Amino acid sequence: MSDLNNTDLHEEPESSVTVIEKQAQRRIFKIIVIGDSNVGKTCLTYRFCSSKFPDKTEATIGVDFREKTVNVEGEQIKLQLWDTAGQERFRKSMVQHYYRNVHAIVFVYDVTKMSSFENMPGWICECDQHNLNRDIPRILVGNKCDEKEKIAVNTNLAQKFADSYNMPLFETSAKDDEKANHVDAIFMTLAHKLKNAKPMMPPYLTVQLGDNAQRRGLERASTEERNDSCSC
Numbered sequence: 001m002s003d004l005n006n007t008d009l010h011e012e013p014e015s016s017v018t019v020i021e022k023q024a025q026r027r028i029f030k031i032i033v034i035g036d037s038n039v040g041k042t043c044l045t046y047r048f049c050s051s052k053f054p055d056k057t058e059a060t061i062g063v064d065f066r067e068k069t070v071n072v073e074g075e076q077i078k079l080q081l082w083d084t085a086g087q088e089r090f091r092k093s094m095v096q097h098y099y100r101n102v103h104a105i106v107f108v109y110d111v112t113k114m115s116s117f118e119n120m121p122g123w124i125c126e127c128d129q130h131n132l133n134r135d136i137p138r139i140l141v142g143n144k145c146d147e148k149e150k151i152a153v154n155t156n157l158a159q160k161f162a163d164s165y166n167m168p169l170f171e172t173s174a175k176d177d178e179k180a181n182h183v184d185a186i187f188m189t190l191a192h193k194l195k196n197a198k199p200m201m202p203p204y205l206t207v208q209l210g211d212n213a214q215r216r217g218l219e220r221a222s223t224e225e226r227n228d229s230c231s232c
């Protein structure tokens, strides 16, 4: 006679339908990575998603996507990194669509190039102009710290700037293998913030809603935020 209380009954492998359902419900967070050309946006996202420094990179045209599923406090969440072009001529193919339903922003500058840091307010302004909500998590990353002799952007200066925008500052290197854990920690910090943030819209809904629903949401957001737009 079979024992209905047998614990084995609870250890049956999940059916493929359950697994698919769980995957469909896995939360996806869209993170855009922004900054001047050549600051290392592609290398940072590649380092995080592929755990290595790319052999060679070419200027990004429009947007590149990289994804990584991470475990945050027992929940599997997918980080979708949108690596945007820094060169103006390659940003022309970036349409409004890319700025929809963004959950977090990573602003990157090159610590060896002052102009890339000085251009940060412009990048922040661009996000404002695309109606990105100011309340979503944003972080500032100074890349290429391995180039110690060439450092041009002082940490205190960068920290003051980050504080003025209420963003955490991370100085790191996508190239330095010893800093690999540090790059991971940066994105994991963001993942924790995203997991625990009160959702404006459940992230998995953002990929299920049709284009029209997304457009309506965006139009509503632009009407609400029009009076609060950037003045630069």
Ligand SMILES: Nc1nc2c(ncn2[C@@H]2O[C@H](COP(=O)(O)OP(=O)(O)OP(=O)(O)O)[C@@H](O)[C@H]2O)c(=O)[nH]1
Residues within 6 Å of the ligand: 035, 036, 037, 038, 039, 040, 041, 042, 043, 044, 057, 058, 059, 060, 061, 084, 085, 086, 087, 143, 144, 145, 146, 147, 172, 173, 174, 175, 176
């Ligand atoms: N020394 C050093 N070089 C780096 C680092 N990260 C990237 N680079 C180099 O910087 C150059 C530009 O890197 P990318 O990642 O392509 O820069 P990007 O910001 O994505 O550039 P765009 O696609 O034009 O916007 C490449 O030659 C990389 O090898 C770093 O941490 N240290």
